[in-house]
Amino acid sequence: MAGAIIENMSTMKLCIVGGILFVFQIVAFLVGGLIAPDPTSVLHSTATKCIDVQKNHHKTKWFMPWGPNQCEKISSFDEALKRQIEANDIVFAVHIPFISKEMSPWFQFMLSIMQLDIAFKSNNFIQDNATVTLDVTMAYRNDLNGKWIELAHSLEQRKLKCKLPTPKTQVTEGQYYECDLIPLMELGSVAHKYYLVNIRLPVNERKKINIGIGEIKDLKLTTIFQNGGFTKVWFAMKTFLTPSILIIMVWYWRRITMMTRSPILLEKIIFALGISMTFINIPVEWFSIGFNWTWMLLFGDIRQGIFYAMLLSFWIVFCGEHMMDQSERNHFSRYWKQVGPIAFGSCCLFIFDMCERGVQLKNPFYSIWATDVGTELAMAFIIVAGICACLYFGFLCFMVFQVFRNISGKRSKLPAMSKTRRLHYEGLIFRFKFFMLITLACAALSVIFFITSQVNEGPWTWDETTVQVNSAFFTGIYGMWNLYVFALMFLYAPSHKNYGDDQSNGDLRVNSAEELQLTTTITHADGPTEVFRLAGKEAQE
Amino acid sequence: MSPEYFLSSLLMIILAAFSAHASNWLYLAKLSSVGSISEEETCEKLKGLIQRQVQMCKRNLEVMDSVRQGAQLAIEECQHQFRNRRWNCSTLDTLPVFGKVVTQGTREAAFVYAVSSAGVAFAVTRACSSGELEKCGCDRTVQGVSPEGFQWSGCSDNIAYGVAFSQSFVDVRERSKGASSSRALMNLHNNEAGRKAILNNMHVECKCHGVSGSCEVKTCWKAMPPFRKVGNVLKEKFDGATEVEQRKIGSAKVLMPKNSQFKPHTDEDLVYLDSSPDFCDHDLKNGVLGTTGRQCNKTSKAIDGCELMCCGRGFLTEEVEIMERCSCKFHWCCFVKCKQCHRMVEMHTCR
Numbered sequence: 083m084a085g086a087i088i089e090n091m092s093t094m095k096l097c098i099v100g101g102i103l104f105v106f107q108i109v110a111f112l113v114g115g116l117i118a119p120d121p122t123s124v125l126h127s128t129a130t131k132c133i134d135v136q137k138n139h140h141k142t143k144w145f146m147p148w149g150p151n152q153c154e155k156i157s158s159f160d161e162a163l164k165r166q167i168e169a170n171d172i173v174f175a176v177h178i179p180f181i182s183k184e185m186s187p188w189f190q191f192m193l194s195i196m197q198l199d200i201a202f203k204s205n206n207f208i209q210d211n212a213t214v215t216l217d218v219t220m221a222y223r224n225d226l227n228g229k230w231i232e233l234a235h236s237l238e239q240r241k242l243k244c245k246l247p248t249p250k251t252q253v254t255e256g257q258y259y260e261c262d263l264i265p266l267m268e269l270g271s272v273a274h275k276y277y278l279v280n281i282r283l284p285v286n287e288r289k290k291i292n293i294g295i296g297e298i299k300d301l302k303l304t305t306i307f308q309n310g311g312f313t314k315v316w317f318a319m320k321t322f323l324t325p326s327i328l329i330i331m332v333w334y335w336r337r338i339t340m341m342t343r344s345p346i347l348l349e350k351i352i353f354a355l356g357i358s359m360t361f362i363n364i365p366v367e368w369f370s371i372g373f374n375w376t377w378m379l380l381f382g383d384i385r386q387g388i389f390y391a392m393l394l395s396f397w398i399v400f401c402g403e404h405m406m407d408q409s410e411r412n413h414f415s416r417y418w419k420q421v422g423p424i425a426f427g428s429c430c431l432f433i434f435d436m437c438e439r440g441v442q443l444k445n446p447f448y449s450i451w452a453t454d455v456g457t458e459l460a461m462a463f464i465i466v467a468g469i470c471a472c473l474y475f476g477f478l479c480f481m482v483f484q485v486f487r488n489i490s491g492k493r494s495k496l497p498a499m500s501k502t503r504r505l506h507y508e509g510l511i512f513r514f515k516f517f518m519l520i521t522l523a524c525a526a527l528s529v530i531f532f533i534t535s536q537v538n539e540g541p542w543t544w545d546e547t548t549v550q551v552n553s554a555f556f557t558g559i560y561g562m563w564n565l566y567v568f569a570l571m572f573l574y575a576p577s578h579k580n581y582g583d584d585q586s587n588g589d590l591r592v593n594s595a596e597e598l599q600l601t602t603t604i605t606h607a608d609g610p611t612e613v614f615r616l617a618g619k620e621a622q623e
Numbered sequence: 624m625s626p627e628y629f630l631s632s633l634l635m636i637i638l639a640a641f642s643a644h645a646s647n648w649l650y651l652a653k654l655s656s657v658g659s660i661s662e663e664e665t666c667e668k669l670k671g672l673i674q675r676q677v678q679m680c681k682r683n684l685e686v687m688d689s690v691r692q693g694a695q696l697a698i699e700e701c702q703h704q705f706r707n708r709r710w711n712c713s714t715l716d717t718l719p720v721f722g723k724v725v726t727q728g729t730r731e732a733a734f735v736y737a738v739s740s741a742g743v744a745f746a747v748t749r750a751c752s753s754g755e756l757e758k759c760g761c762d763r764t765v766q767g768v769s770p771e772g773f774q775w776s777g778c779s780d781n782i783a784y785g786v787a788f789s790q791s792f793v794d795v796r797e798r799s800k801g802a803s804s805s806r807a808l809m810n811l812h813n814n815e816a817g818r819k820a821i822l823n824n825m826h827v828e829c830k831c832h833g834v835s836g837s838c839e840v841k842t843c844w845k846a847m848p849p850f851r852k853v854g855n856v857l858k859e860k861f862d863g864a865t866e867v868e869q870r871k872i873g874s875a876k877v878l879m880p881k882n883s884q885f886k887p888h889t890d891e892d893l894v895y896l897d898s899s900p901d902f903c904d905h906d907l908k909n910g911v912l913g914t915t916g917r918q919c920n921k922t923s924k925a926i927d928g929c930e931l932m933c934c935g936r937g938f939l940t941e942e943v944e945i946m947e948r949c950s951c952k953f954h955w956c957c958f959v960k961c962k963q964c965h966r967m968v969e970m971h972t973c974r
Contacts, residue, residue, distance in 0.1 A: 119777070120777075124777070124844040125778060126751075147755065149755075162957040163956075169956040179754070180754040180755075181755050182757050186774050193832055203953075247852075254703075258851065263828060268832075283955060287952075292955060293954070295955050296955065298956060302752070304830075306830060306832065309776050431834075435835040438836060536838070
């Protein structure tokens with residue numbers, strides 16, 4: 083890739099472009115911080131304890147915690163003990179959302195976490211490796227007086243990881259265990275207005291089901307969903323960004339096809355990066371408002387995965403193509419060593435995601451972490467992906483180091499070179515350094531925001547203005563990578579001065595010099611390599 | 624103490640119509656036999672409430688059951704925390720709920736006020752999570768009262784509503800007095816300390832749900848501690864409570880530590896004005912039951928030890944056969960099958 087726009091641009095113009103991009107970056111942050119609410123909301127529900135008065139356990143019967151047709155409730159299990167109600171007759175009922183509210187497709191996804199309040203009793207405590215078996219059903223309706231329609235029904239097992247906050251000798255009866263959160267379900271779309279969850283904890287002494295799980299006092303459900311306001315802002319941003327990236331992509335590819343030579347690897351991979359960015363940007367989520375597409379969550383994961391894989395490959399190729407060590411690359415297969423780990427790692431994560439979110443399309447209560455085999459499998463996938471990531475970053479750091487070593491080597495020889503060669507290398511060095519600078523800046527910003535969002539709690543307030551920091555980070559980072567791809571395609575597109583001068587300026591020397599630059603990194607099946615061409619040029623002079 | 628005894632004693636207290644006492648609303652704890660508070664007329668009949676509280680009751684009918692549960696919770700917790708002390712948070716046959724100990728500005732009064740305001744905040748917050756109260760979190764602090772507000776930015780935490788309700792319901796008596804007397808200031812401070820015991824002990828829980836469940840996207844929330852934890856915190860504050868007196872700083876009256884050597888108390892600390900009696904002897908006039916007949920621990924050197932508990936009067940030791948449940952089979956709810964075991968134990972009771 084010779085004579086990119088960035089080399090031929092004056093410093094002033096570069097500053098102006100930089101300034102414009104910076105303004106857009108600020109806007110991206112402000113949109114998230116000032117307009118959007120927090121990205122997600124949490125609903126805390128304590129399950130109502132209903133009694134299944136019908137002895138035959140009708141499958142179709144739904145237990146409503148309140149409203150008309152509400153179930154027969156008990157306030158505590160002490161009451162049940164007195165009335166001789168058995169554990170198998172207890173149904174925990176949770177209605178999502180709260181009274182007089184309704185869910186909406188704008189919430190995009192919904193996931194629930196279960197927590198059990200278990201009291202310590204010296205003669206009835208949680209045994210080691212206890213698992214709790216849940217008979218859980220979920221139903222929906224769109225009309226307050228309508229019939230409940232079953233959405234999912236499953237018999238699930240979850241591990242009970244609890245510990246006492248104080249040593250066993252000091253605890254008093256009735257003290258609650260501190261238990262880990264138990265993931266219960268994940269829905270990829272919120273297409274209905276009202277949801278109802280009914281949970282039973284069936285006891286079977288013979289099969290040792292739900293034995294040795296302590297004395298349960300309460301069941302709590304925490305439901306997380308994306309805020310409608312955030313979804314709207316997010317969609318708006320995507321809808322705005324899609325055409326922007328699309329236009330620059332078309333422009334970029336036209337420039338490349340206008341040239342006489344075929345596109346080189348670096349140009350192709352920048353274009354591929356643009357395509358994967360557009361793939362993320364295209365706001366297909368709009369359809370989730372009208373259609374009940376539960377696979378949207380999985381699809382979003384895949385789209386992001388493709389973009390990350392492409393970005394990582396791009397960094398490797400970019401470094402490789404700026405190596406300046408006279409060896410021929412320009413072919414993707416030359417990078418198999420570095421790209422291999424990316425591909426393998428991505429595949430691992432994809433399989434893992436299919437095992438978790440893929441299966442959740444069928445059974446929203448499924449969790450790969452619930453069983454021992456599943457946990458080991460999941461951990462294996464994640465560890466392999468982690469090793470791949472380490473390998474990749476090792477390679478990348480080594481390549482960057484090599485490039486810098488070559489740069490300093492070339493630097494010392496620059497004054498001795500011919501003008502053409504010097505220009506060529508200066509161009510390469512400038513292009514690489516500029517790229518390193520913005521890439522590092524973007525990566526550093528992403529990392530900083532990631533860490534901040536991990537430790538941040540709630541919005542920040544400056545005199546009456548509330549800034550939703552978490553939303554600002556999301557829109558800001560998303561906008562930033564879009565601008566990054568935009569800037570790459572714009573600045574690293576072949577300069578029109580190449581062919582523009584071609585036509586207007588008939589000077590053979592300039593022409594051949596440009597031609598030389600153009601071909602520096604192009605592989606010719608049997609043509610002279612760059613070194614020979616350059617040497618020949620010098621001999622001519 | 625049996626619940627019947629407890630309830631009847633509470634009833635007595637109410638009948639005694641002790642009107643000048645700000646914690647009389649705790650009488651609500653007694654109402655469990657009456658059924659739920661679902662009509663405005665019921666509010667008028669509730670004894671122990673002052674006029675402003677009756678108005679609040681009428682306006683917030685759906686929350687009143689939780690207020691009652693909060694009162695019960697508070698009294699239970701108080702009795703648990705003080706089970707080994709000379710004053711065991713017992714309620715009396717005579718007027719005020721906890722005897723004169725609480726009418727005077729003692730440490731014990733400080734604890735009772737704190738635990739009861741915390742109890743209301745806790746119970747109301749918990750009731751919110753049942754999902755059937757319309758007034759909770761969703762409508763209070765989040766922009767917009769409408770369903771659109773919920774769709775735009777969801778609900779705020781219920782604890783904010785619980786605490787706000789506790790503030791307006793429990794503090795109303797002292798506020799109506801204009802918060803000038805030192806006792807009113809003490810009560811207000813301790814009420815707030817009780818609520819702070821919940822707020823400052825919330826623990827953060829997080830769930831990651833980014834790509835493949837990674838922590839790229841993480842949602843965190845604050846969860847209420849179990850009420851036992853709140854009770855433990857308040858008990859610690861009780862042990863380290865500060866004796867204060869009213870001073871004038873400028874035009875404002877504030878409570879300052881009596882001993883100027885001590886560092887000033889914080890919002891979370893309990894404060895008291897009067898020193899407590901020793902609770903040794905039966906003194907009905909002051910509502911002290913005394914420790915005669917209380918069980919004590921022979922080997923302990925602490926307050927539950929026979930030495931201290933019996934105030935040096937000595938103790939009786941007898942061998943008793945107790946029936947215990949043993950080798951039990953439990954289900955997680957409502958089912959226990961046990962054998963009965965007999966065991967001989969030494970029991971010590973104060974003279």
